[in-house]
Amino acid sequence: MGVEFGLLGPVGAWDAEGAALPLGAPRHREVLGRLLIARGRVVPVGRLVADLWEGPAPAGAVGAVRTFVAALRRALEPGRVPRQPSRLLVTDGPGYALRAPREAVDAWRFEDTAARAGRAAPHAALALWDEALARWRGPVLADFPHAAWAAAEQVRLEALRLDAVERRADTLLATGAARDAVADLRAHLAAHPGREEGWVLLATALERSGRRGEALDTLRRARRALAGAYGPGARPALARSEARILGATGSATEPAGTADSVWERTAAAWDRSVPARSRARLHATAGLLRDLAVTGADGLREARTHRRDLVAAAETTGDTELAARIIGSYDVPALWTRADDPEGAGELVRAAARAAARLGPQGPPALRARLLSVVAVESRGDAAADAPPSRAAGAPAAEGWRLRAERAAEEAVRLARRLGDPALLAFALNGAFMQSFATCGSAARRDVLGAGLTRLAVEHQLPGHEVLGRLIRLQALAGLGDLTAADAQAEEIDRLAQRNERPLAAVFTAWYRALRTCETDGWPAARPRYARVLQETAVCGMPGLGRGAAALVALVPVMRGDGLPGPDDFAGLDAGPYRPWLEPLLLAASGAGEQARRALTAVARPPHDHLQEALWCVLARAAAAVGHVPVLRRARDELAAAGAESAGAGSGLVSFGPLTHHLLAVDAALGVHAPCAGPAGDGAGGRSPLAAGETEQD
Incomplete structure (x- = not known):
């Protein structure tokens, strides 16, 4: 409505231009103050009468309150059409409520800004503390210092102000x-x-x-x-x-903040003061591991090593809620869909599922949302698979573990939104992102998700999740071919990463810039960039990103062309987790057509992650070379929804060129190798893929 309200001083209201609104006599302002401290809840007329007249109320008190409310409505919404219901000071059942957004009331903005300051780094926090304290114009509800209805809110807000003054001073010391x-x-x-x-x-x-x-x-x-x-x-x-x-x-x-001895003295005091094997040690360790994971490569390795042990220690206590809190505390922003430790990720998913089951649907909703977010985040790709994935040559099949992870992500987001907890919602949206790859062609959806996460993180000062949101957008925009918008995200990511000490973010922006160079200037210009980024990735502490990355890069010039790999293109390269999908192509390139066909019949469908489109294109290239029609058809069906994207570019790592090019190649291969087609060769040397007397693979 453009109206702002004040409690931190005399009761006041101002229009969108900052001009004070004429609220009328003290009784009018008192009604407004009473409705404001109700925080949007309905205040029955009888309660208003009792609060305004602490002794016996006069006979016309109810009518007087209605008169006060009518006058306030005219003052607050001067442009409202007569007899049209108020949208701000509303009648609701037995009383009235003021429907003001949080940002419209100085006391609520003070609380929100103070909360952000409490989470921010010292220099950023100082500006926020100043902003919060600047909202105070005087004592709370200064024109009603002795009103009984105001006493509790006056005490509460004044205590928050005194705490803010001291925390600002502490921040000055820290800077x-x-x-x-x-x-x-x-x-x-x-x-x-x-x-x-x-x-x-x-x-x-x-x-x-x-x-x-x-x-x-x-x-x-x-x-x-x-x-x-x-x-x-x-x-x-x-x-x-x-x-x-x-x-x-x-x-x-x-x-303050420059002496290592501060840490040493505090750590020593902790060891002296906190009993061994106490729950406080488990909670503190969980916080340390969470912070350690974003300090760089060494910290990430250490956090990954110790996290499983911490969860196991929490489970051995027999306290389900404690174990759940420990499992759900690791809300480190996650992006790369191939788990660094798939076995460990699977264990964490099962631990979170056990804790959620023990708590039951009636357990603490915030805790349940955290556990469900863990399930969604750690079930990246096929890390949580409890059965072999379906084959690429067959029809799509329902896979229980994937459906459970998708449902976990949806419920976590729903719970977090209902609770209104920004940090919890950011964690849940991270899980939703990890489960957003159910089908090919989801870059536009991921861009929307990333934009929402970025807005949430900016509004609530969550720098780690702001970096994550922008990285999600960077990848999605690259997949959609909007490189100008992706460039802007990359620049902002680098700035945020430097300011908030998030060194691993630079690994992803370096990959993107190599991809961009390839898209705009071609493979020869991109090749040295990729050589540098591969060296950086080898020491980044993310094996899920690093293993097989060189093979992905080697695929770029092959897949951006129309042929098969040369005999030395992959010599000495470890394809890592991508070997099952690369193997048929290498076999076809070597002339081993029958082995390639058997490999295509046996290979699982690509994982549902950033690279699923790229790997379907690799399988389609191999299938076209050896005439494997079932894989060609399945690849065509899977890739159809992604026609507007670049193959693989949604990973932010590599691009195999427009997906339309690959789809046209699949269509051409299917047209040549339809059942009515004549005899064919073995796929070597550019001949027709079906050898004489052979049939399509089942």
Whole structure:
């Protein structure tokens, strides 16, 4: 509606231009304030009467409230047609509700901005804390300081404000601006001397400003102030701060966040304070592994190594909810669909499924959404397969594990949206992305999904998932051939990755730029770029990306042309996980037509991931060479929906050229090798693929 409301100070409302709206007499503003603190819930007329007249209400109180509401509606929606229902201050059942979005109320925006600041890195957090605190114009509901209906909200919001002041000061310390924090904290404590955390922060700021004596004197004054407010007693935070300052041996002026000793002292304190084999250690370890996974290649390897052990340790406690929390805590953004450790991924899927089954559908919905997201993310490609995939030469078949993973992704997103938890929704959307490859030709759908994830991540300061959302878009746009839009995503990814210390993102943008060079300048120009990116990928800590990558690159010039590989094109290359789909092509190229046909009859359909279109094209090329009609027909059916895309480009890694080119080749092969066609050769040397006397493969 373009109207903004204020609780953080006198009750107010402003139009879209920032002009104050005429709310009328104090009773009108009081009704508005009472409806605002209800946060969109209905306030019955009787409740409004009781709140506005704390003693016995006059005989016309109900009518007066209705008059106040009517006047407020005129003020808030001056352009509303007479007798048209209000869309802002609505009548609902026995009372009224104010339907204002969160961003329209200063108190709610303060809370949301503070929450984002609490998740942000120090320099970004400082700007957010300033933005949050700038919303305060005075005490909460300042024109109704003694209203009983306002008391609880006044106390709650004021406590959040005091906490925000202290967390902003802590952020100043973390950025090395200790001197700036001193003045703010002194003013804060002059008004609120009972804040122990504020005193500790002031002492710390003084110490880091080189004023050690003042810091110790501040702690002594803090004890007197707190004793006056709460009586004598132990003040553990003050005692710890004093012991630290007295025992400090390093430079008192060293800024926060630059000394390794801070980590060492904290780790030592953790070991001393937290009992061995406690649940707190499991929770802390889960958080460390999650953070470790995004630090780079070494951290990713370590996180992958220890994650399975952590899940096993949590399951041995016998506490289903604890195990579920540990399993669901690893919400690291995931992109590459070939699991780095397929066996481990399968174990995690089964562990998450066990925990979800034990919790049941009535278990905590947020926890259930996390477990379902784990199932969806880890079931990438065929990692969670519990039966052999269907064959490429046969008809499509329902595969239970894939259907379960798809349903898990859908339910996780539904639960996360219902709960309104942005971080949980981002994790669930990651699972939905992993399960978005049910059919070929899904690049446009993935672009929409990536755009939604990016918006969510930007709005709620989730930098890791913003990088993920943009990478999803980068790949999808490359598949759709919109390289200009993909370039913009690549530039933003690199900027975000550098700012938020996400080094692995650069691996994906390097692959994309090699692909782009191939699309615009041809294979000879792209070849040296691919050589460099293969070297980088070999040490990136993602074997699911690295294994077989050189074979994918070697396929590029082959598949962008019309022939078969040369005898030395793949010499010494490890095809890794792609060997089953490359093998028939290599056999056909070597003249082993019968072996190639047998391989095509036995090979499984390509995994449902980024490269399914590319691998179907590889199978189709081999099938055309040796006359394997069932695979040609299946490839034609699978690829039909992807006609507007480039083969493989949706991976962001390689492109085999327009899919229309490959479809035309399949059509030509089917036309030549239809059942009514005459005798054929063995597929070698460019001859017709069906040898005399042979039939189509079943």
